[in-house]
Amino acid sequence: MICATAVALELGALLLLLRNGLWRAYMFFLAYAIWLLIGNSAILVTFLYFPAVYPALYWHTDSIDVVLRFLVVWEVFHQTFPNGSGLNKSLSKGLGIIAFGLLVFACATFWGYQNYTSLRSIHLALDRSFGFVQAVMILGTLLMARYYGVSYGRNIRGIALAFGGWVSLSTANNAMADLTNSFLPYWYYLRPLSFVLMMAVWIWALWVYEPNPPIMESEAAELSQWTEEWNRTISTARTIIRP
Amino acid sequence: MINLTLFTILGLVLFGSFIFIALQGSPKSLPDTSAVRAVTQIINLEGSSFANARRLLDDTDYQSLCSNPDLRRLAERLRSERKQLALMWISLLQNDLITLWQFRRFLIQRGVPSSLKEELGTLKSLALSLVLLNFIKLSIRTVGPFALPRATRQAGQLVDSMSKGAAVVLGRIPAAGWAEIERSWANSAA
Numbered sequence: 001m002i003c004a005t006a007v008a009l010e011l012g013a014l015l016l017l018l019r020n021g022l023w024r025a026y027m028f029f030l031a032y033a034i035w036l037l038i039g040n041s042a043i044l045v046t047f048l049y050f051p052a053v054y055p056a057l058y059w060h061t062d063s064i065d066v067v068l069r070f071l072v073v074w075e076v077f078h079q080t081f082p083n084g085s086g087l088n089k090s091l092s093k094g095l096g097i098i099a100f101g102l103l104v105f106a107c108a109t110f111w112g113y114q115n116y117t118s119l120r121s122i123h124l125a126l127d128r129s130f131g132f133v134q135a136v137m138i139l140g141t142l143l144m145a146r147y148y149g150v151s152y153g154r155n156i157r158g159i160a161l162a163f164g165g166w167v168s169l170s171t172a173n174n175a176m177a178d179l180t181n182s183f184l185p186y187w188y189y190l191r192p193l194s195f196v197l198m199m200a201v202w203i204w205a206l207w208v209y210e211p212n213p214p215i216m217e218s219e220a221a222e223l224s225q226w227t228e229e230w231n232r233t234i235s236t237a238r239t240i241i242r243p
Numbered sequence: 244m245i246n247l248t249l250f251t252i253l254g255l256v257l258f259g260s261f262i263f264i265a266l267q268g269s270p271k272s273l274p275d276t277s278a279v280r281a282v283t284q285i286i287n288l289e290g291s292s293f294a295n296a297r298r299l300l301d302d303t304d305y306q307s308l309c310s311n312p313d314l315r316r317l318a319e320r321l322r323s324e325r326k327q328l329a330l331m332w333i334s335l336l337q338n339d340l341i342t343l344w345q346f347r348r349f350l351i352q353r354g355v356p357s358s359l360k361e362e363l364g365t366l367k368s369l370a371l372s373l374v375l376l377n378f379i380k381l382s383i384r385t386v387g388p389f390a391l392p393r394a395t396r397q398a399g400q401l402v403d404s405m406s407k408g409a410a411v412v413l414g415r416i417p418a419a420g421w422a423e424i425e426r427s428w429a430n431s432a433a
Binding site: 087132148169 | 250262
């Protein structure tokens, strides 16, 4: 039932992307939405008609999904700090180094997967390690945008917040499932339910085309006047402080 | 085991952060009020423009009044007034620092080149400066204005260093103007 609802919502999200040409603006997100529909449809079919194959397919699909989720992270970053914007030029190098560090961290935490014996735990460890990093990346992008007063449109705001909430909840959920078996019954429901909730928010976010407002940038004029005013002020302040 | 517990806690903290941001609503569209206020106030940094910090924190007058037993009460009054003035001055310096920081964010947002290292350095400098200024305020409140005169005088230099940081950023602008900023502000305020 939950899986069927998720597939229906994914189909809805895809149709919304195709309507009004939204997909042209959100290519990476479109790719992920297509993957979700294909992957979860396959899971639903195997669950109903080929139950023997279902567990293996579920976990392998989940592992591919972990990697493809970076498409959403990139879409959020790319839409918030578009190529060619001053903020992108200034911060992309430093943020790239941080992103690389986070990926190394994810790999390092996953490296300890030998501690887990069952097949399930390996996939949970993968999901947990990379899910955490993805949540941090999304949160970092949102905080950075807030710091510099960059506005969001409804589309990216909805996508980022729902995705971030889902991956962070999924991280905690996976860790708890591995921590104690008594949490497993909840894990089976909490994760798919939170996924369905994320899809519902995505549908809301994509209902109308509302991209991020463009970042206003200074025009190439009147540099000398501004710099002159600034230098005059600073030099006055210095003279007063250190006569 | 520790690893899993940590992931559980961090995951829940992250989830809470997303919920918090979602509830807070969208950030203000640019430029925000504080940034433009910074632009208009940048010419007049109130704390930095106070010229008599050295005199304010100098205890010579107080000591000479104290040396005469008949003028003790006057000396105490002088001390109390100096204390209020010093506290006010430190508060103005704090406002100046925050104003300069807001102005810098405003500049970077509008495309002035910078790097993450510089941004983190500025943030660190601001945090340290504010902590030091608060410490000085606390010391003035508890032991009076003449206890830490040197540290208090140096508080003014903190603002100076922040100003230099912003000046370095401004020096890199290919082109910009007051008119453009004012126009943006008028548009956003409308």
